[in-house]
Amino acid sequence: MPDEELRIGVFVCECGRNIAGTVDVETVRRYAESLPGVVTSQVNRYTCSDPGQAQIRKAIAEHKLNRVVIAACSPSLHQPTFRACLRQAGLNQYLLEMANIREQVAWVHMREPDAATYKAQETVKMAVARARYLRPEQEMEVPVTKAALVIGGGIAGIQAALDLADAGHKVYLVEKEPSIGGKMAMLDKTFPTMDCSI
Amino acid sequence: MMDAGRHPNIELMTYTEIENITGYVGNFHVTVRRKARFVDESECTACGDCVPVCPVIRPNEFEMGLSTRRAIYIPFPQAVPAAYLINIDECLGDVPIACGKCLEACDKKCIDFDMKDRIERFEVGAIIVATGLDVFDPTGLDEYGYTRYPNVITSLEFERLISAGGPTEGHFIRPSDRKQPKRIGFIQCVGSRTEISPDGPNPDGSRGHPYCSNICCMNTVKDSLLLKDHYPDTEITVFYMDIRAFGKGFEDLYRSSKEKGVRYVRGLPGKIREDPTTHNLLVTVENTTAGRLETHELDMVVLSVGFVPPEDGHIKKLLTLSNTSDGFLLEAHPKLRPVDAPAKGVFFAGCVESPKDIKDSVTQASAAAARAQRLLNKDRVSVEAITAWVDHDLCTACGICVKVCPYGAITADPKQKIKAVVTEASCAGCGACAAECPQDAIVMRNFTDLQIMAQVEAALAENPEEKTLVFACNWCSYAGADLAGVSRLQYPANTRVVRTMCSGRVDEDFVWRAFELGAAMVLVSGCHFGDCHYMTANHHTQKRVDKMWDRMERWGIRPERLQLEWISAAEGQKFARVMREIEEMRRQVTREEIEETKAIIAKRWRKRRK
Amino acid sequence: MATAGAGKQARFKCLRCGYEYTDVYAPDRERTCPKCRSNSVRRLRK
Ligand code: SF4
Numbered sequence A: 001m002p003d004e005e006l007r008i009g010v011f012v013c014e015c016g017r018n019i020a021g022t023v024d025v026e027t028v029r030r031y032a033e034s035l036p037g038v039v040t041s042q043v044n045r046y047t048c049s050d051p052g053q054a055q056i057r058k059a060i061a062e063h064k065l066n067r068v069v070i071a072a073c074s075p076s077l078h079q080p081t082f083r084a085c086l087r088q089a090g091l092n093q094y095l096l097e098m099a100n101i102r103e104q105v106a107w108v109h110m111r112e113p114d115a116a117t118y119k120a121q122e123t124v125k126m127a128v129a130r131a132r133y134l135r136p137e138q139e140m141e142v143p144v145t146k147a148a149l150v151i152g153g154g155i156a157g158i159q160a161a162l163d164l165a166d167a168g169h170k171v172y173l174v175e176k177e178p179s180i181g182g183k184m185a186m187l188d189k190t191f192p193t194m195d196c197s198i
Numbered sequence B: 001m002m003d004a005g006r007h008p009n010i011e012l013m014t015y016t017e018i019e020n021i022t023g024y025v026g027n028f029h030v031t032v033r034r035k036a037r038f039v040d041e042s043e044c045t046a047c048g049d050c051v052p053v054c055p056v057i058r059p060n061e062f063e064m065g066l067s068t069r070r071a072i073y074i075p076f077p078q079a080v081p082a083a084y085l086i087n088i089d090e091c092l093g094d095v096p097i098a099c100g101k102c103l104e105a106c107d108k109k110c111i112d113f114d115m116k117d118r119i120e121r122f123e124v125g126a127i128i129v130a131t132g133l134d135v136f137d138p139t140g141l142d143e144y145g146y147t148r149y150p151n152v153i154t155s156l157e158f159e160r161l162i163s164a165g166g167p168t169e170g171h172f173i174r175p176s177d178r179k180q181p182k183r184i185g186f187i188q189c190v191g192s193r194t195e196i197s198p199d200g201p202n203p204d205g206s207r208g209h210p211y212c213s214n215i216c217c218m219n220t221v222k223d224s225l226l227l228k229d230h231y232p233d234t235e236i237t238v239f240y241m242d243i244r245a246f247g248k249g250f251e252d253l254y255r256s257s258k259e260k261g262v263r264y265v266r267g268l269p270g271k272i273r274e275d276p277t278t279h280n281l282l283v284t285v286e287n288t289t290a291g292r293l294e295t296h297e298l299d300m301v302v303l304s305v306g307f308v309p310p311e312d313g314h315i316k317k318l319l320t321l322s323n324t325s326d327g328f329l330l331e332a333h334p335k336l337r338p339v340d341a342p343a344k345g346v347f348f349a350g351c352v353e354s355p356k357d358i359k360d361s362v363t364q365a366s367a368a369a370a371r372a373q374r375l376l377n378k379d380r381v382s383v384e385a386i387t388a389w390v391d392h393d394l395c396t397a398c399g400i401c402v403k404v405c406p407y408g409a410i411t412a413d414p415k416q417k418i419k420a421v422v423t424e425a426s427c428a429g430c431g432a433c434a435a436e437c438p439q440d441a442i443v444m445r446n447f448t449d450l451q452i453m454a455q456v457e458a459a460l461a462e463n464p465e466e467k468t469l470v471f472a473c474n475w476c477s478y479a480g481a482d483l484a485g486v487s488r489l490q491y492p493a494n495t496r497v498v499r500t501m502c503s504g505r506v507d508e509d510f511v512w513r514a515f516e517l518g519a520a521m522v523l524v525s526g527c528h529f530g531d532c533h534y535m536t537a538n539h540h541t542q543k544r545v546d547k548m549w550d551r552m553e554r555w556g557i558r559p560e561r562l563q564l565e566w567i568s569a570a571e572g573q574k575f576a577r578v579m580r581e582i583e584e585m586r587r588q589v590t591r592e593e594i595e596e597t598k599a600i601i602a603k604r605w606r607k608r609r610k
Numbered sequence C: 001m002a003t004a005g006a007g008k009q010a011r012f013k014c015l016r017c018g019y020e021y022t023d024v025y026a027p028d029r030e031r032t033c034p035k036c037r038s039n040s041v042r043r044l045r046k
């Protein structure tokens, strides 16, 4: 069951004209305000910018938010950004949910602004519905083995191995042929300097 | 090369195959097979005394078969490690009656016929994939006569012929009569910038690939300069579509090549014929600058061949990497994370990601090393909290989850009634177990049943009969949908997407609930087989959807209402097309049909739930 | 998971375009409709 004291904040991003050029963000903002558990709904010009993030942190403090929904771009782009923003505001980063209204709404329904706006509203509704059931999660920490494997002993593999080794890390350089050198070793001279390849 | 061979921090493992890689960021377990060289690598001084006595003569691969080597050989003079090896399949054998001559010839006694492949295991925190590329084989382009005409060679063969260390010691000769050619032609874009289409002349890519191989233009410019340096009176003609001399210092080289008298003819030859007596080549080309058909008589033609992605499906599978449509590896983000693999702790360097020249390969390799160091310099890294845990109040110890987990991360014992336990460090969070658990006893953190059901219900609360509900996996199909957006591909706006980490997470219950709420169409989408970021978790998706189709038919629901697609992160086009096709199908679904489905599900599924 | 019928001939039906065909059933290979390239290909059971 959702928490009794759900306090959800919704932040709708204009992304300049990227979202606002197709989606009526004010309609989406107002709609979000009407959803159960939502205590504040705000529009940002660029949510990922410093002022955008500051606005979220401020709202978290002001409205004592315990869930944050950001309607903006794909989570694959800025979920890490906004998770960091929640952490800075003292909120567990898993209390964030993103509604993808750019890559999967504004940019793919450019000729149907009304349908796009409706889809954006529903995408926010889905995100808010999911946010109600989000829980703070603790990440497990694992140790890092201080060594690297480089697969392939051509020019790229050799360079990567040398850089890592010079930086003090143990490197296993694995090459399937009997010698390193790869294709490069077969070249006589190399451009643009016209010098020897080996 | 030498530096890598003697760096105290580098353990060089040549003639070594990757057998297996398991684990996760910061903690990969690597198993390699160190193939037997039959010559002790640390003892061999590369004196070469063994070579003259070996009776087996084979084409030298490094010299593109332009010279020979023995069964005991060193790949090339500057090889690292500087040690010989025996190709045991070619060797006649060590028993005196068969051969064994090299054993006697080696004073240091470094030859050991009892050597066996050795399996070694080690641990690493980061992996850099630098498996390079392969060269396009122009044999499929019959009109150029490669392999039929001795004086048609590839650009890589050219390198060996002009190299002072090569088979001719740098005397540039043509294969048919070992004379120095006076008139040389270069043909550009061989195997590059060629359309592949199922009903065109190139259905399978044997005539080439659509992408530009990036370095062949400059390589030819360089080759023309080398020739002009060594043999100033050589007549050189380059046949090209465009000369792409875009890098630093490149235009200067191109200009200097033209100044030295190299002719550049805009137009790719349609055909090469050979004069059977002289073995000279007659090249017919439409010179598109002059607007006329020309025939050039040449002594030798060099095919400036492009590149193809390496054959390393095994490593791709072990590291759950995918490719872009050109066959090269797909990066985590094309602009912002160009050297990171989508899988954490794995990075790319060099041509395995796309064809590039030496400078770009080195640049990318340094970038990959820096990205890897960011990780290696930390003592600990955190793992996203999306792993599974088992509610022991619900678990009946049936053990189904143990069988579906691709990582072997779950233990349970149905016989002893020992309930399921998840090893968190091994769990990658695909959720196949949660989808299969008949008791709903498995909770996926951050992707719980409750959370996903809430999304499904919200999506279908209004006008469900007008909607298509899409389940998209995080790594491939959701990323493919994002790419459709980035590419501004338009598709119907009645789609509602629910993101899961893997298509294997899509529980039957989610689909039945969607139909119960009146959804017209449901699409389950995931990574292509072999691309799944959770190894084979998407095979369970296929099986589950098969099961659901059978069930729908039994229940009297049209199976067509549930669709399945494998869409990669590079297939934005496919995502948009599929959404348009499904919309066509959705229009055929009547309200009566939806009402009927709702009633059937309410009866059948609800009953099963009790 | 045991998969019955692997390696044997089976009937398949594309649930996108309706095309039906016979092919070897290989559970670890993805199915693609030879006509419309959809992956919504159902293995029919008798
Ligand atoms: S499948 Fe479910 S019920 Fe069976 S052992 Fe695993 S968790 Fe328990």
Ligand SMILES: [Zn+2]
Residues within 6 Å of the ligand: C014, C015, C016, C017, C018, C019, C033, C034, C035, C036, C037, C038
């Ligand atoms: Zn079809």
